[in-house]
Amino acid sequence: MNEILIKNCDALSFTNGKAEVLPKQDILIRINKIEAVGQSGSLDFNPDAEVIDASGMLAVPGFINTHAHTPMVLFRNLAEDVSQKDWFNEYIWPMESNLTDEDVYWGMMLGMAEMIENGVTSVADHYFAVDQIAKAVESTGMRANLVWAVFGHQGEEKLDETIEFIQQWQGGANGRITTWMGPHAPYTCPPEFLKLAAKKAAENDVGIHIHVSETENQVVLSLKEHGITPVQMLKETGVLDVPTILAHTLHPREVDYPILAAADTGIPQAPRTYMKHGDGLAPILKYRELSIPVGLATDGAASNNTMDIMEQMRLLAMFVKYYASDPTIMPLEEVADITFRGSAKVFRYDGKLGEIKAGMLADIALIRQDGVHMAPKSNPLSALVYCARATDVDTVLCDGKVLMRGRKLLTMDKEEIKREVQSRLGRLSQRVPNNRIAFYPT
Numbered sequence: 001m002n003e004i005l006i007k008n009c010d011a012l013s014f015t016n017g018k019a020e021v022l023p024k025q026d027i028l029i030r031i032n033k034i035e036a037v038g039q040s041g042s043l044d045f046n047p048d049a050e051v052i053d054a055s056g057m058l059a060v061p062g063f064i065n066t067h068a069h070t071p072m073v074l075f076r077n078l079a080e081d082v083s084q085k086d087w088f089n090e091y092i093w094p095m096e097s098n099l100t101d102e103d104v105y106w107g108m109m110l111g112m113a114e115m116i117e118n119g120v121t122s123v124a125d126h127y128f129a130v131d132q133i134a135k136a137v138e139s140t141g142m143r144a145n146l147v148w149a150v151f152g153h154q155g156e157e158k159l160d161e162t163i164e165f166i167q168q169w170q171g172g173a174n175g176r177i178t179t180w181m182g183p184h185a186p187y188t189c190p191p192e193f194l195k196l197a198a199k200k201a202a203e204n205d206v207g208i209h210i211h212v213s214e215t216e217n218q219v220v221l222s223l224k225e226h227g228i229t230p231v232q233m234l235k236e237t238g239v240l241d242v243p244t245i246l247a248h249t250l251h252p253r254e255v256d257y258p259i260l261a262a263a264d265t266g267i268p269q270a271p272r273t274y275m276k277h278g279d280g281l282a283p284i285l286k287y288r289e290l291s292i293p294v295g296l297a298t299d300g301a302a303s304n305n306t307m308d309i310m311e312q313m314r315l316l317a318m319f320v321k322y323y324a325s326d327p328t329i330m331p332l333e334e335v336a337d338i339t340f341r342g343s344a345k346v347f348r349y350d351g352k353l354g355e356i357k358a359g360m361l362a363d364i365a366l367i368r369q370d371g372v373h374m375a376p377k378s379n380p381l382s383a384l385v386y387c388a389r390a391t392d393v394d395t396v397l398c399d400g401k402v403l404m405r406g407r408k409l410l411t412m413d414k415e416e417i418k419r420e421v422q423s424r425l426g427r428l429s430q431r432v433p434n435n436r437i438a439f440y441p442t
């Protein structure tokens with residue numbers, strides 16, 4: 001029987017619902033699940049078990065990236081210091097019109113290499129050529145919810161193609177892949193198209209991952225054009241009748257709160273992207289008060305620059321404190337709850353991911369705690385939230401398989417991936433005037 005014993009680590013625990021770090025723990029993994037967690041030396045295990053000595057390290061649940069366009073690492077650092085409108089219309093959407101299936105595959109590989117190095121084991125990805133993305137996920141051992149991004153102008157035919165993808169890949173990669181539908185946003189998908197997407201999602205028993213109210217201007221435009229907010233639009237078109245991931249939802253109006261609270265939904269937050277684009281901040285505390293799940297995300301690296309969830313974790317905490325001018329809110333325990341359990345809820349793995357305890361899937365990151373930037377060792381939860389760096393992640397397991405050990409990626413060739421991506425950059429970064437995959441309205 002396949003067993004791994006992670007021994008002698010500190011472990012993040014949510015015993016009694018509150019985050020705390022327990023010292024000197026062993027974690028026993030059998031096949032793809034956590035079999036037991038206990039005081040070091042207290043667990044019975046198979047003598048053939050692989051033993052990982054994690055002395056001095058902190059075990060945390062694998063980080064979950066609840067909204068990403070991972071292959072956009074291809075466009076990293078190519079659209080800086082520009083307005084949201086220009087970011088879409090003059091940079092990203094022209095460059096994305098150059099993408100081939102192979103580009104998307106290698107972009108996904110690069111983004112996953114970065115995520116695994118950062119301790120991220122799961123991603124909810126929203127992009128194009130998602131069949132390529134699924135193949136990449138299958139080969140690297142990560143866990144993913146995948147949706148094929150579709151714009152309204154692509155029509156019903158494109159939606160049907162994405163259903164073929166769903167039927168082919170649902171439960172793929174030994175159950176590590178789930179698939180939903182991905183109409184892009186209310187501002188790129190007219191109401192009739194959203195209705196169609198919602199109907200097809202319900203018929204196929206899947207959810208919808210969509211962008212909502214990313215900027216105040218999007219809400220203003222929706223009110224002007226349709227007389228209702230983007231959130232109301234999702235309700236009226238039936239999108240909220242199926243499970244949803246509502247990326248960003250930064251600018252709800254009062255009327256949106258009861259709609260969101262009644263929906264089966266979760267809200268990804270990518271604070272670094274919001275700060276860079278000057279988008280503002282979602283009412284995270286209000287969402288939490290209404291029991292609307294909130295999780296962490298990077299969005300694409302063309303805006304966020306990295307796929308580093310640990311950085312989103314601390315930025316979210318500081319962002320909330322800063323905006324409220326109140327250092328007492330968003331304490332460490334709540335930051336940990338959003339990062340791990342909140343993200344698991346948004347990712348639809350509540351009760352399966354987000355905690356290190358018996359019965360959970362074995363997605364675990366081991367983080368070194370011996371750097372000078374973490375010394376002296378006093379408050380390990382604070383060290384995790386405010387001091388740890390992505391480069392402190394030493395070992396990563398997903399679904400019971402070791403994907404990185406001693407910072408060496410075991411399922412991918414990093415140098416080959418970097419070479420492949422670099423060789424594509426010249427062609428991908430070309431921008432032909434008026435040649436773009438969609439148009440961002442203002």
Ligand SMILES: [Zn+2]
Pocket residue numbers: 067068069211247299300
């Ligand atoms: Zn996005």
